Amino acid sequence: GHVEAATTLWEKAVPIRITAPDKEDKHAMLPVRILLGVAKHQHNSKILRVQITSEEDPFLLHTLEVTEDDFQSLKVEQGILVDFSTFPSKFIELLEACIENKDVETPRFTAVLAVGAGDSIFSLVETNLFKNLSHLALRFRPGNDAAIKQYLAERLFEVKGHRTDLRGKLESTQSELTKTQEKCEELRGSVDSLEQSKMKLATEMNAHQMEMLAEAKQTALAEMEAAKKSLEAERSNMEAQYRTTISTLEKRSDDLDANNRKLLDAKFTLESKVTELSAKMGSMEGEAESTKKELKKLRDSNKDLDNKLHEAEKRDNAKAVKLSGLEQQVKDKDELIKSLNARLSSAESHKASVESTLAETREALQGAERRATQGTEEVKKANEIIEHLQADFRAAKAKQKLKVAVIAQQENLLNERQVALDKAQRDCADLQRTVDSLQAEKASLKGRCDDQKSKLEESQGLLQSNQKMIEWLNQQVNEAQLGKLGSSSRYSFRPSYTPPAPSAPTPTIPTAPPTTSSSYRPPADDLPQVQYKPKGSAIAV
Secondary structure, eight states, rough: OOEEEEEEEEEEEEEEEOOOTTTTOOEEEEEEEEEEEEEGGTEEEEEEEEEEEOSSSSEEEEEEEEHHHHHHHHHHHTTTTTTTTHHHHHHHHHHHHHHHHTTSSSSSSSEEEEOOSEEEEEEEEEEESSOOEEEEEEEEEEEOHHHHHHHHHHHHHHHHHHHHHHHHHHHHHHHHHHHHHHHHHHHHHHHHHHHHHHHHHHHHHHHHHHHHHHHHHHHHHHHHHHHHHHHHHHHHHHHHHHHHHHHHHHHHHHHHHHHHHHHHHHHHHHHHHHHHHHHHHEEEEEEEEHHHHHHHHHHHHHHHOOOOOOOOHHOOOGHHHHHHHHHHHHHHHHHHHHHHHOOOHHHHHHHHHHHHHHHHHHHHHHHHHHHHHHHHHHHHHHHHHHHHHHHHHHHHHHHHHHHHHHHHHHHHHHHHHHHHHHHHHHHHHHHHHHHHHHHHHHHHHHHHHHOOOHHHHHHHHHHHHHHHHHHHHHHHHHHHHHHHHOOTTTOOOSSSOOOOOOSSSOOOOOOOOOOGGSSOOOTTSSSSSEEEEEEEEOOOO
C-alpha cells in the first residue's frame, strides 16, 4: 500500500543466507531498510515497512508491511512480548547481532531468507549448543513489476532530493571558497606589509646595535686601561713594602731561632745531667737497702744468740768459758754493727748531698725552662706580627679584588648590552617566525582552496553521473508506459496477454502477472552499473 511521511529508522547491509528449492545456499550482504510511516487507506494507522534489496541486482526486492492491527496477530503467532512501538528497536538489535557475527566461523545469530514460489520467509536464528532457536520468522512478499517500479520511483525521488542537497552544499562550498580566496588575498597583503616592516626594523636595529656596541667597547677599553695602570702601580708599591717588612721579620725570626736552639741545647744538657744523677741516686738507694737488709739480718741473729745465751746460762753453768767466747763474738759482732751503722750514716749523708745536688739541678732546669718559655713567647709575638702583616696583605688583596669586581661590573654591563642585542635579534627572529607562520597559514589556506576545488569537481562529476542515471531511468519508464518495447527488445517486461484497446488517447500500462526478476532483467553488459547508498551518501554510476 501507499505509505506517507515515511521515516527511515535503520538501513545497513546484513549478512543473509539465501536458500531456494533445488539450489545451493549462498551468502550475500543485502541491504535491509526499515521505514515507519502512515497508511492513508487504513485511517492513518502506523505501518512498518521492511525492504530487502541488493546492490548488485537492482531488481531484487522483498518487502514486509505490518500495520498496528497486523502486528497483534503476528505477536500471537510468533510469541512476541513487546508492543508495536518497541518492536522495530528489538528487530534492529537482532539485525545488529547478525552484523557483529558476520566474520565469525560459526556465528551465533544468523539471518536466513528462504525464497520459494510464493512468499519468502525471513528468519532470525540463534544457534546454541542445544539447537537452532528461531527468534522471528517474517513473511516477505517478492517484488512484482509494479512494486519494483514504485521502489525505483521512490529511490529516484530520494536521489533527486539528494541532488538538491548536493546543489545546496555546492553553492555553500563555492561561497566558502570565494570567502577563503578573499581571505587569502588579505593575508597575502598582510604578509607583504609585515615582511617590509620586518626588513626595515631589522635594518634599523642592526645599525643601532652596531653603534651601541662600538661605543660600549670603546668606553670599556678606556676604563679597563685606566684601572689596569692604577692597579699595577699600587701592586708594585705594595710589593716593595711587603718585601722590606718580610726581610726584617725573617732576620728577627732567624735570631729567635738561634736563641731557641741554644736554650734547647742547654735544656738537653741539664736533662742528661739530671738523668745521670738520678741513676747514681738509684744505685746508692739500692746499696742502702741492701745494707739495711744485712743489718736487719744481724739484729735478728743477735736476738737469736741472746736467746740461746740465756738458755745456755740456765742449762749449763759449766759452759762459762764458752759463754765468754761467745761474749767476745758478740762484742765483735757489735763492732761490726757499729761499723755498718757508720757506713749507713755515711751513705745517708752522701744521699742528702746527692739530693741537694738534684734539687740544684732541678732549679737550673726550671730556670732553663723559664728562659725557653720566654723565647717561645717572643716567637709567638713574632708570629703575631707576621699575622698582622699577613692581614694587611689580605686587605690589600681585598682592595685588588674590589678593583677586579669593578672591572667585572664593567664586563657585566657589556654583557647586559650584549643581552639586549641578543634580545633584539630574538625579536627579529620572532618576527621571522610570525612571517613564516603566516606563510604556512597561507599555504594551508591555498591547500584548502585546492581541496574545495577538487571537491567541487567531484560534486559536478557526481551530479553529471546522477543526471545520466536519472535520464536512463526516465527513458526506461517512458518506454514502459508508451509500450514501445517490442518482444525483440532486451528490456521487455514480457506481458503474458495483450491489453485491450484504450478508450482514450492516453496509453495504458500493461499489467504483468507476478514473475521472478530474472524474466525481464536486462543483460549486465548493456545496463549501467548502479550502486545504491543510503541517504546522505553519493550514488555511484
